[in-house]
Amino acid sequence: MERDDDRKVARFAELVGRARSGVAFTGAGISTGSGIPDFRSPGGLWSRNRPIDFADFVRSAEMRREAWRRKFAIDDATRGAAPNAAHRAVARLAANGALAAVVTQNIDGLHGASGVPEDRLIELHGNGTYAACLDCEERHELEDLRAAFDATGDPPRCRRCGGVVKSATISFGQAMPVKAMARAQEAAEQADLFLVLGSSLVVYPAAALPVAAKRAGATLVIANREPTELDPFADLVLRGDLVELLAPFADRS
Numbered sequence: 001m002e003r004d005d006d007r008k009v010a011r012f013a014e015l016v017g018r019a020r021s022g023v024a025f026t027g028a029g030i031s032t033g034s035g036i037p038d039f040r041s042p043g044g045l046w047s048r049n050r051p052i053d054f055a056d057f058v059r060s061a062e063m064r065r066e067a068w069r070r071k072f073a074i075d076d077a078t079r080g081a082a083p084n085a086a087h088r089a090v091a092r093l094a095a096n097g098a099l100a101a102v103v104t105q106n107i108d109g110l111h112g113a114s115g116v117p118e119d120r121l122i123e124l125h126g127n128g129t130y131a132a133c134l135d136c137e138e139r140h141e142l143e144d145l146r147a148a149f150d151a152t153g154d155p156p157r158c159r160r161c162g163g164v165v166k167s168a169t170i171s172f173g174q175a176m177p178v179k180a181m182a183r184a185q186e187a188a189e190q191a192d193l194f195l196v197l198g199s200s201l202v203v204y205p206a207a208a209l210p211v212a213a214k215r216a217g218a219t220l221v222i223a224n225r226e227p228t229e230l231d232p233f234a235d236l237v238l239r240g241d242l243v244e245l246l247a248p249f250a251d252r253s
C-alpha cells in the first residue's frame with residue numbers, strides 16, 4: 001500500500017485544523033475499510049451483474065423480484081459492517097464544526113451510524129438501509145419486507161397505498177434527488193475546504209461538486225487510492241489508506 005509522505009500528511013492536518021465550513025465528499029473508498037466492497041471496481045458485483053434500470057424495475061415484477069433477490073444477497077454479504085476510523089473522524093469533524101456538510105455517494109448508512117448529524121448529512125444516492133414506496137414515500141423496514149419476500153417470493157408492495165416499494169436508493173436511470181443536489185451544491189460553494197475521500201469522481205453530476213467548490217474559493221484535497229481526473233486541479237493529493245490518514249482525527253478531543 002502506498003504511503004503519503006509526512007509533509008503532505010502534515011499539510012492535510014493543518015488544512016483540516018483550520019476548516020470552518022468544510023465539506024467531506026465521500027465514495028466507496030471510505031467504506032471498503034468496513035468490509036463493504038466497491039461494486040464498481042473491476043471484479044465487483046456490477047461488473048458481473050448488469051444493474052437493473054429504474055424503468056425496468058417499475059415496469060416488471062420479474063425485474064423487481066431479481067432486484068430484491070440481489071439486494072438481500074448484498075445485505076447478507078455486508079451484514080455487521082460498522083463505521084471505521086475514517087467514518088468516525090468525519091463524524092467528529094462534523095460535530096466540532098470543521099465540516100459543515102458530509103456529502104456521500106454511498107448508500108451504506110455508515111455516516112449516519114457514526115453520528116454525523118442528519119442536518120449535515122447529504123446522501124446523494126439515497127440510503128440502502130431501508131425502503132420506501134415510490135408513490136406515497138411511506139418508509140418500510142427491510143426486515144419486514146424480507147420476511148414477506150422469503151415467504152411468498154413476491155416483490156413487496158406498499159402497505160399503505162399498494163404502490164411499488166424500492167430500497168431508498170437512487171438507481172441507474174432514476175433522477176438524482178433535486179433537494180439533496182441543491183444542498184450539496186450550496187455547501188460546496190460555501191466551503192473553505194473540500195475533501196474528496198475515497199471517490200474516483202467518475203459519477204456525475206456529483207463529481208462536479210469539487211470543481212464548484214474550488215471555483216468558489218475552497219482549498220481542494222483529493223484522497224483516493226487511484227488517480228482521479230481532478231488531481232491536477234487539486235491543492236493536495238493523497239494516495240494512502242484513508243483509515244490511516246483520518247484515524248488521528250477520530251479520537252482527538
Ligand SMILES: [Zn+2]
Nearest residue numbers: 133136158161
Ligand atoms: Zn405507498
